[in-house]
Amino acid sequence: MDNNDGWMGRLESMVPGDQRGQTGNLVSLVIGIAVAVIVGVGVAIPITNQVLNSANVTGLTGTIIGFIPVMLGVLIFVATVGPIMSRT
Amino acid sequence: MASKTAAVVLALAVFTAIGVILLGPVSGVVNANTGTQTVTNESVSATFSDPVDLTGYDISSDSVTVYGYNDSSGSYEAAPASDYSVNKGPGTISFSNSSSLIDDGETTKVSYDYQATGAISSLVIGFTPLALGLFIFAAIANRVQGMM
Numbered sequence: 001m002d003n004n005d006g007w008m009g010r011l012e013s014m015v016p017g018d019q020r021g022q023t024g025n026l027v028s029l030v031i032g033i034a035v036a037v038i039v040g041v042g043v044a045i046p047i048t049n050q051v052l053n054s055a056n057v058t059g060l061t062g063t064i065i066g067f068i069p070v071m072l073g074v075l076i077f078v079a080t081v082g083p084i085m086s087r088t
Numbered sequence: 089m090a091s092k093t094a095a096v097v098l099a100l101a102v103f104t105a106i107g108v109i110l111l112g113p114v115s116g117v118v119n120a121n122t123g124t125q126t127v128t129n130e131s132v133s134a135t136f137s138d139p140v141d142l143t144g145y146d147i148s149s150d151s152v153t154v155y156g157y158n159d160s161s162g163s164y165e166a167a168p169a170s171d172y173s174v175n176k177g178p179g180t181i182s183f184s185n186s187s188s189l190i191d192d193g194e195t196t197k198v199s200y201d202y203q204a205t206g207a208i209s210s211l212v213i214g215f216t217p218l219a220l221g222l223f224i225f226a227a228i229a230n231r232v233q234g235m236m
Contacts, residue, residue: 037216
């Protein structure tokens with residue numbers, strides 16, 4: 001979508017030159033993060049846990065596979081924290 | 089045309105509004121899918137031949153209560169533990185064909201607690217709404233600092 005169209009384009013045209021375009025980026029970013037968290041935590045992790053519990057894997061394999069939901073959680077957390085670190 | 093400062097404030101206000109509006113669903117999803125979750129009166133069709141899948145998995149011990157329909161009293165009442173058995177890991181329930189309360193094909197109601205995520209996952213994911221709030225705060229603070 002062209003950012004020059006619609007209310008977002010008009011809003012950005014009012015923002016000083018060095019900050020033009022960043023408003024749309026921020027809004028897109030926060031929406032993207034929210035969607036990623038909702039899909040990741042609400043869908044991916046429960047399905048992963050369900051499959052892992054149904055598979056009934058034990059021992060070293062079970063221990064390693066058991067970290068998959070943890071890694072998914074870390075991935076989502078890092079995806080949320082990353083933009084903060086890059087913008088401050 | 090609005091002044092530069094007013095335009096920046098307006099843009100940040102829109103960003104903040106959208107961010108805070110999305111914070112609610114994010115927090116809700118995190119709370120509903122991490123740690124110990126309670127399921128109350130999940131409708132389960134009793135089948136004597138095969139185990140029936142429950143919505144939850146990794147079910148907590150001693151938290152399962154099954155309610156069967158009593159045809160005499162016309163209401164649901166708690167079934168004795170001998171009428172069913174629960175496979176806690178995958179979250180399945182098997183009904184006993186010797187039950188005097190539960191009939192084959194009858195709709196039962198099952199209440200239980202289950203561990204949606206482990207302790208470490210819950211800890212990490214639990215910080216996600218905080219991180220999102222921090223992102224909104226940091227973005228605003230960054231612009232405010234740039235204006236000073």
